[in-house]
Amino acid sequence: MDIFLQQVFNGLTLGSIYALVALGYTMVYGILGLINFAHGEVVMIGALTALAAANALLALGLPVPLVLLLALLAAALVCMALGFTIERVAYRPLRNAPRLAPLITAIGVSIVLQQLAMLIWGRRYHSVPQLLPSGSHTIFGAQVTEVQMIIMATAALTMLALTQLVNRTRLGRAMRATSESPSIAALMGVDANRIIALTFVIGSGLAALAGVMVSANYGITHYHMGFLLGLKAFTAAVLGGIGNLAGAMVGGVLLGVIEALGAGYIGDLTGGVFGSNYQDVFAFFVLIVVLIFRPSGLMGEKVSERA
Amino acid sequence: MSVLLEATKIGKHFGGVQALKDVSLTINTGEIYGLIGPNGAGKTTFFNVLTGLYPKDGGTVTFDGAPLPLGSPHAVTRAGIARTFQNIRLFANMTALENVMVGRHARAKVGVGGAVMRHRRAREEEAAIRRRAEELLHYVGIADRGGQLARHLAYGDQRRLEIARALATEPRLLALDEPAAGMNATETSELKTLIEGIRADGVTVLLIEHDVKLVMGLCDRVAVLDYGEKIAEDVPDAVKRDPKVIEAYLGA
Numbered sequence: 001m002d003i004f005l006q007q008v009f010n011g012l013t014l015g016s017i018y019a020l021v022a023l024g025y026t027m028v029y030g031i032l033g034l035i036n037f038a039h040g041e042v043v044m045i046g047a048l049t050a051l052a053a054a055n056a057l058l059a060l061g062l063p064v065p066l067v068l069l070l071a072l073l074a075a076a077l078v079c080m081a082l083g084f085t086i087e088r089v090a091y092r093p094l095r096n097a098p099r100l101a102p103l104i105t106a107i108g109v110s111i112v113l114q115q116l117a118m119l120i121w122g123r124r125y126h127s128v129p130q131l132l133p134s135g136s137h138t139i140f141g142a143q144v145t146e147v148q149m150i151i152m153a154t155a156a157l158t159m160l161a162l163t164q165l166v167n168r169t170r171l172g173r174a175m176r177a178t179s180e181s182p183s184i185a186a187l188m189g190v191d192a193n194r195i196i197a198l199t200f201v202i203g204s205g206l207a208a209l210a211g212v213m214v215s216a217n218y219g220i221t222h223y224h225m226g227f228l229l230g231l232k233a234f235t236a237a238v239l240g241g242i243g244n245l246a247g248a249m250v251g252g253v254l255l256g257v258i259e260a261l262g263a264g265y266i267g268d269l270t271g272g273v274f275g276s277n278y279q280d281v282f283a284f285f286v287l288i289v290v291l292i293f294r295p296s297g298l299m300g301e302k303v304s305e306r307a
Numbered sequence: 308m309s310v311l312l313e314a315t316k317i318g319k320h321f322g323g324v325q326a327l328k329d330v331s332l333t334i335n336t337g338e339i340y341g342l343i344g345p346n347g348a349g350k351t352t353f354f355n356v357l358t359g360l361y362p363k364d365g366g367t368v369t370f371d372g373a374p375l376p377l378g379s380p381h382a383v384t385r386a387g388i389a390r391t392f393q394n395i396r397l398f399a400n401m402t403a404l405e406n407v408m409v410g411r412h413a414r415a416k417v418g419v420g421g422a423v424m425r426h427r428r429a430r431e432e433e434a435a436i437r438r439r440a441e442e443l444l445h446y447v448g449i450a451d452r453g454g455q456l457a458r459h460l461a462y463g464d465q466r467r468l469e470i471a472r473a474l475a476t477e478p479r480l481l482a483l484d485e486p487a488a489g490m491n492a493t494e495t496s497e498l499k500t501l502i503e504g505i506r507a508d509g510v511t512v513l514l515i516e517h518d519v520k521l522v523m524g525l526c527d528r529v530a531v532l533d534y535g536e537k538i539a540e541d542v543p544d545a546v547k548r549d550p551k552v553i554e555a556y557l558g559a
């Protein structure tokens with residue numbers, strides 16, 4: 001029972017991060033029908049930017065909470081500018097091209113960002129300074145660190161804010177209208193280009209936050225971290241029903257929990273044949289099973305909350 | 308009577324098909340102007356050119372004394388032309404109220420970014436948008452449907468909602484593409500009352516319609532298109548007696 005709860009908490013933490021990244025995939029897909037494979041690399045850039053900023057600011061002797069805030073801000077600004085630029089340079093010129101063209105471009109952008117990060121930050125793993133409180137608490141026999149609690153709470157608040165933005169503001173209405181029908185939205189005076197750019201900017205801001213969370217959770221970061229994380233988050237978005245905001249959140253959290261439980265029990269389940277290093281296989285296996293029975297994802301039919 | 312819209316020698320072809328051939332027509336401020344013709348005569352194409360959805364091949368459109376910026380649908384909307392569609396094109400997964408609120412976008416003064424920050428002016432504008440949208444739902448007679456998703460509305464209500472959304476952009480010319488299609492007699496007569504009310508409130512109406520009885524009973528003047536050409540333009544009684552119109556469209 002202790003192990004079960006422990007893995008659930010670990011999974012919820014991981015899942016919160018997946019959910020934030022999955023939102024970026026699903027928002028862009030909802031509005032453009034494009035899978036932005038470069039999104040995982042934006043997360044990586046966010047993590048490394050925050051690290052660089054944090055190290056520089058700590059060297060100046062600033063207080064830790066201020067360093068955390070400024071590092072997060074720096075990461076968010078860099079990622080938002082990056083998201084804006086990627087859309088403007090790589091995707092907008094291909095808006096009316098066959099769907100395969102922007103997909104290939106996305107993979108290209110992803111490689112460019114990875115190589116760029118390698119040139120700037122090198123190939124090595126960087127350890128992340130401890131900016132969040134390092135305590136931990138026992139909840140029903142499971143050890144939950146304060147870092148994990150902060151990650152879960154921040155992710156939950158961010159997702160709540162995003163939901164409010166999409167459902168309650170004029171920007172959100174414009175986003176939903178554009179995602180349903182760009183030409184009719186334009187006829188109503190919605191500037192589709194601006195809405196699409198803002199969608200990328202918002203998604204990239206979430207990616208920056210997720211990047212900081214990942215590095216805070218694991219304590220290390222490197223230029224290659226975006227690939228698998230991006231793939232997992234994309235999986236989460238598909239699991240929940242791509243294009244659906246609530247789906248991305250549910251899919252992300254679910255995938256995190258499944259993965260953590262898989263890691264915890266896969267050894268027992270398979271009589272020791274597979275170890276916890278097969279947790280990724282477990283996650284993708286679940287995805288395949290879900291897609292066989294619900295090809296449009298868990299919440300794929302409830303398209304009313306698309307954004 | 309002043310001229311609101313003057314289209315001169317509008318041409319449009321799709322590949323080798325000449326969909327519109329030098330179509331010229333003049334719509335006066337305050338009138339209900341009908342555009343009829345057999346299927347494929349070019350009525351909807353004319354609408355699409357007029358609202359900037361299709362680029363035209365030739366001709367000019369003057370609206371309210373100035374050239375109409377046909378480059379973008381957005382600019383046409385801002386200039387004061389709104390339309391509905393033959394095949395209803397609502398935002399199906401948004402509520403009726405939200406559909407109309409999107410229609411207010413063209414007239415909003417605070418940018419979408421500012422609207423997120425929710426400072427006082429933005430909040431006031433958002434409240435005004437909501438109020439106006441509610442009024443418009445009431446105006447077209449579906450005030451009690453505001454919270455429902457557009458795709459869950461009855462067909463006739465969807466048509467009304469599309470009119471409310473178009474009116475939300477504060478048009479001076481409302482272009483209705485077959486608004487009575489698929490409606491029963493009661494609904495059609497209610498629609499007639501609604502269109503007359505819209506005109507009485509100062510909006511000029513351009514109406515494409517297959518229901519000849521509705522057109523003849525409602526319109527001040529009627530133009531007839533056939534194979535992309537205008538073959539008649541006159542008051543309904545004169546159009547009805549025009550031999551060319553009878554041959555092409557009305558039948559003996």
